[in-house]
Amino acid sequence: MKRFSIAVIAGDGVGREVIPEGKRVLERVAGKHGACFEFQDYDWGAEYYFRHGRMMPPGGLEMLRSADAIYLGAVGDPGIPDHITLNGLLLPVRRAFDQYANVRPAYLYPGVASPLAGRAGGSIDLVVVRENTEGEYAQVGGFLYDHQPEEVAIQTSVFTRRGVERVVRFAFELALRRGGRKRVTSVTKSNAQGYSMVLWDRAFQSVAAEFPEVETESLLVDAAAMNFIRRPESFDVVVASNLFGDILSDISAILVGSMGLAASANLDPTRRYPSMFEPVHGSAPDIAGKGIVNPLAAILSAAMMLDHLGLPGAAGEVNAAVAAVLAEGRVRTRDLGGGSGTREVTEAVLARLP
């Protein structure tokens, strides 16, 4: 029996509702695949902040370091500015554990309607690979004349050749592993940002030369946003900076039906540190506590975790169970046009696990 220690941060809002559902699915599939999960729950997030004035304790990152993986729900609360919640928990974890590849798949499941007309199930199947440790999220800058009428803010993006090359290389390797169209699209804005994004373009071209069997495309981010709507089926792996990847992956999530299906992995591909798995959606305070949030993004994120932990069979079973529930269409939450509750959807997934 292989034991895995999983650090769990359910966080805020609907994160507290979807993470227990993901844990139920993990527990159910584990045994059959010779695995056992030991969950270590951390009560970090907004409530912790209200009690202690910080999102996690000093030394919190050290507590996570020995875990095999981190399973995160959501961070964010209407009572705390978003830059405090994000910079107090999510971003430090991504940086401390060098989770430089944020992998966000978008697949149009049969039985789910895209807001785009005439798209059949399976016709949209792309992955956004977002650079996750530097770029526009580097948090370098400051205020001058803070809170005064003449205040000035300086925010500097940080792009390193090493940082860009490694995430671009990850994107090419992923395109080969996926075995589909073997196509990588790089997204920048190098016509306007003549230093950082020019460096990105150069790094992309030099890494691309290592993968002659992979087709490439370079788009400006405005054209990429347009083409996500116009020809989503043409994309396979899309690699972009921290900010652009975040925005584009919200577009791709909604193109395949709902943020409630958007799973993600924050990977340290070197496996030196634990990787983190989280639904892309936030804490959704408007629906939190009502038992109606879609648990499938968290469950699909758990499947990504299973795959990363070397349990691809278990991951495949979870993905197939989710696909079966969606194809049948009887049990689904409100975001997908249904009226089922969170637990009911998980029950349907559990019922379809072998």
Ligand code: GGG
């Ligand atoms: N599921 C984690 C979460 O709370 N996401 C919301 C969010 O604001 N994410 C920003 C980011 O991924 O950079």
